[in-house]
Amino acid sequence: MLAHRTTLFKSSGTAAARVAAKAAAASGRDIIDLTAGEVWSDLAPSVRDGAIAAINRNLNRYTDTVGLLELRQALASKISAETAQPWSVDEIAVTSGAKQALFNAAMALLTPGDEVLIPAPYWSTFPAQVGIAGGTPVFIETRNSNYVPRLMDLAAAVTSKTKAIVVNTPNNPTGTIYDRGTLAGIAQLAIDQDLWIIFDECYGAFAHDPHTHQSIVSVAPGARDRTLIVNSFSKSLALTGWRIGYLAGPAPVISAVKALQSHTTSNPNVIAQHALLHFLERGDPAFQLQLRRQVTKARVLGLSILSALSLVPPPAAQGGFYFYLDLTELLRCTNRPGRKFTADDVVNLLMDAAVATVSGTAFGDPAGVRLSYGVDLELLDRGLRLLTAALNAWTRTIDCKAPAIEEG
Incomplete structure (x- = not known):
């Protein structure tokens, strides 16, 4: 059974x-x-070159569970530049794609019975992973508000069991980008109600004029210590099959994620890590x-x-x-x-x-x-x-x- x-x-x-x-x-x-x-x-030429160089150097052994130190340093610099907030290596975990980052976040934050607010339509992995962690997804309908959650609807859904809000922008599946006012309002709600924000920005590289993608952390710095940023290079570098992403958040959460990941996948693929490091160091504009x-x-x-x-x-x-x-x-x-x-x-x-x-x-x-x-x-x-x-x-x-x- x-x-x-x-x-x-x-x-x-x-x-x-x-x-x-x-x-x-x-x-x-x-x-x-x-x-x-x-x-x-x-493939991006710099990614391909980095992978080939790693193979030629016979790099075939374990790295740190949450990724190469040099890669986490490069990612910390990247996120610091994107959010106008300082990030350090102990706040970064490299994962096997964004799905593992989300799974790690759910397992580290949720206890059975916790509720998570998820705007609908939603990427199906969000409620599935909440359920695996023992939590309960609470869906916020957005079809009547141009696929952007209304703050009044989010606030009305908060209960004593609510633990987190999922914010996915640019959104999958709708393609909607949340504006600054919406992001600031969600951040303030999270602060007022003592909630976590799971901020999935995997499609952030593709914002179409006149719309712009902004991190909730840069819009609302006060939410920095309660936000987990989920991202990957699957979309931005067309690397879906390489399974390389990251989770950024407060050091205690990343420490818990490191322990969890040590018992699930251990470190992400070492060749993919070196390929990504090569890209981050050299760029490929x-x-x-x-x-x-x-x-x-x-x-x-x-x-x-x-x-x-x-x-x-x-x-x-x-x-x-x-x-x-x-x-x-x-x-x-x-x-x-x-x-x-x-x-x-x-x-x-x-x-x-x-x-x-x-x-x-x-x-x-x-x-x-x-x-x-x-x-x-x-x-x-x-x-x-x-x-x-x-x-x-x-x-x-x-x-x-x-x-x-x-x-x-």
């Missing part, structure tokens, strides 16, 4: 969508896969500029194509590399007595049209669909045109003058 904790979560919805896309392709179908949370790119231009070009192309959608408003796509389609009006017009459509139905319709997407149900939202625009531009163009044609064809069969079905 399996442990009870296995009933608290299921496989990642985004991973399941990727598997479905691959299975369809393996069956011989020409599927355009817009499910993956990654940018298609070659040409590569980073090229990657940002690639993502920006894809965003512009995608928004142009998606503007032809009926009953689906243009996605915000303020940051990251996802288009998140709000299907509320489309589904309202589609629903009839005895048949209520959800995002899952739309995803199935799109798969029939040879486009693989991720249903919003994976993110706690039955009325959304996520599309990645980190793919090859030609594939993106074809995929979004097929998607637009399929949804508009469906729309033409709908009499939207019919009254909406009452909920309940």
Whole structure:
């Protein structure tokens, strides 16, 4: 018999969508896969050179559990520059990707019964890891406020059991970037209610004009001692398969994380660590500029194509590399007595049209669909045109003058 904790979560919805896309392709179908949370790119030259140099030096032994001292020093300098706050090596843990950083944070902070506020739609790993740690996720609906949590809703959800707030900006899946006022308000709420802030900024390298990404620590320095910063290089350097990230926070938390990590994975991959150190020491501005231009070009192309959608408003796509389609009006017009459509139905319709997407149900939202625009531009163009044609064809069969079905 399996442990009870296995009933608290299921496989990642985004991973399941990727598997479905691959299975369809393996069956011989020409599927355009817009499910993956990654940018298609070659390696950054400095990362490749650093990895090759480490291999040539026969670097194959353990490092410190939470990463090379030199790498943590480089990361402390990076975060200090980004937040305008001083950070030291004993406040940094290098992890096997952002998922391990989040897992470490949940295990170090939460005791059974603790509640964690999570704005919805949310990345499915947030509530899953809270549950594994024995905590209870409390979801804050944001669909009616442009996918940004209202401070009044967060404050109303706080109870004597609330331990932390998850802040994910730029947001996965919605692409929303929280403004300074929202960040300052969340920080003040955390200070007033003695809460931790888990600040996930993994998509921070991709903020699209006129929007800018800002660290909650730089906006509200008073929240510095209650904030855990989670980041990785999976997105910013297109290194999803390398599994290298970090957690930054107060030294006592990092000390607890070090002990925990010593009994789980131990140190992250040594070659990836040296490759990243090489990048941080030398930089690679040409590569980073090229990657940002690639993502920006894809965003512009995608928004142009998606503007032809009926009953689906243009996605915000303020940051990251996802288009998140709000299907509320489309589904309202589609629903009839005895048949209520959800995002899952739309995803199935799109798969029939040879486009693989991720249903919003994976993110706690039955009325959304996520599309990645980190793919090859030609594939993106074809995929979004097929998607637009399929949804508009469906729309033409709908009499939207019919009254909406009452909920309940």
